[in-house]
Amino acid sequence: MPELGDHAITLSDVVKEFPIRRGTSVRALDRFDLTIGHGEFVAILGPSGCGKSTVLRLVAGLEQPTEGQVQVEGREPAELIREHRLGVAFQEHALLPWASARSNIGLPFKVAGRPVDGPRVDALLELVGLTGFADARPRQLSGGMRQRVAIARALALNPDVLLLDEPFGALDAVTRRRMNLELARIWMAQRITTLLVTHDVDEAVLLADRVVVMTGRPGRVRHIQQVEIPRPRSTEATRDPAFHALVDQLTGLLDAAEPAGPGARPAA
Numbered sequence: 001m002p003e004l005g006d007h008a009i010t011l012s013d014v015v016k017e018f019p020i021r022r023g024t025s026v027r028a029l030d031r032f033d034l035t036i037g038h039g040e041f042v043a044i045l046g047p048s049g050c051g052k053s054t055v056l057r058l059v060a061g062l063e064q065p066t067e068g069q070v071q072v073e074g075r076e077p078a079e080l081i082r083e084h085r086l087g088v089a090f091q092e093h094a095l096l097p098w099a100s101a102r103s104n105i106g107l108p109f110k111v112a113g114r115p116v117d118g119p120r121v122d123a124l125l126e127l128v129g130l131t132g133f134a135d136a137r138p139r140q141l142s143g144g145m146r147q148r149v150a151i152a153r154a155l156a157l158n159p160d161v162l163l164l165d166e167p168f169g170a171l172d173a174v175t176r177r178r179m180n181l182e183l184a185r186i187w188m189a190q191r192i193t194t195l196l197v198t199h200d201v202d203e204a205v206l207l208a209d210r211v212v213v214m215t216g217r218p219g220r221v222r223h224i225q226q227v228e229i230p231r232p233r234s235t236e237a238t239r240d241p242a243f244h245a246l247v248d249q250l251t252g253l254l255d256a257a258e259p260a261g262p263g264a265r266p267a268a
Helices: 052-059 077-082 101-111 118-127 143-155 173-190 201-207 241-255
Strands: 009-021 024-036 041-045 067-072 086-090 161-165 193-197 210-214 221-226 264-266
Touching: 009 052, 024 052, 024 221, 041 052, 041 201, 052 067, 052 161, 052 193, 067 077, 077 086, 086 143, 101 118, 101 143, 118 143, 118 173, 143 161, 143 173, 173 201, 193 201, 201 241, 210 241, 221 241
Parallel strands: 041 193, 041 210, 086 161, 161 193
Antiparallel strands: 009 024, 009 067, 024 264, 210 221
């Protein structure tokens, strides 16, 4: 295992348990190890309930490991949260319904106690293709456009790490494919360290440098696959036989990722 701090994200021998009733807990993650390099895009796949989102919440500092260590840029996630250096976008966009797209993107500046950087907000609107919708409220935007605003908001303060938990999971298939291509374009422009949790194999292969396949609960790393498809990746990449071969390979691993057991154990 590389030294902690050598990578943008390090999860070392992580165990995470959740209490379910008095004297009993569920082990969501069991000896989970993963390192992510600076500027790398990593996607996590796994069966339902395997702990994918728990991994992301640990990196985001929203959960604490029961055992093991989680570091971001060689430090505790809480330290980066205090410095507003983590950007997070979830499946639910959580935009302020009464605020414009511009105001929603500028919100992190206000939360951080900083003056809103107008040129930065305008640049992000352009980056996500919403320059003409700066004054639109969320109800006036499509689902895909709302997610673009959410991603722009996550990028507002130039975070060191971007964390994405099923950001397009609620979208229809056509919009989701379009948003995948948009995210690929945005990532190429920013090259920010990114961790994506998804259940969509095509999405993972299109976007990621590496794809992590987890076992069933308790979640462990079953397989890590390097994606050698050249960037930039467009719809042409999805027609490449190599793309489909890799999707088939990972789908097979995912189908075989049976739960190791119910994961219930007496609480320590």
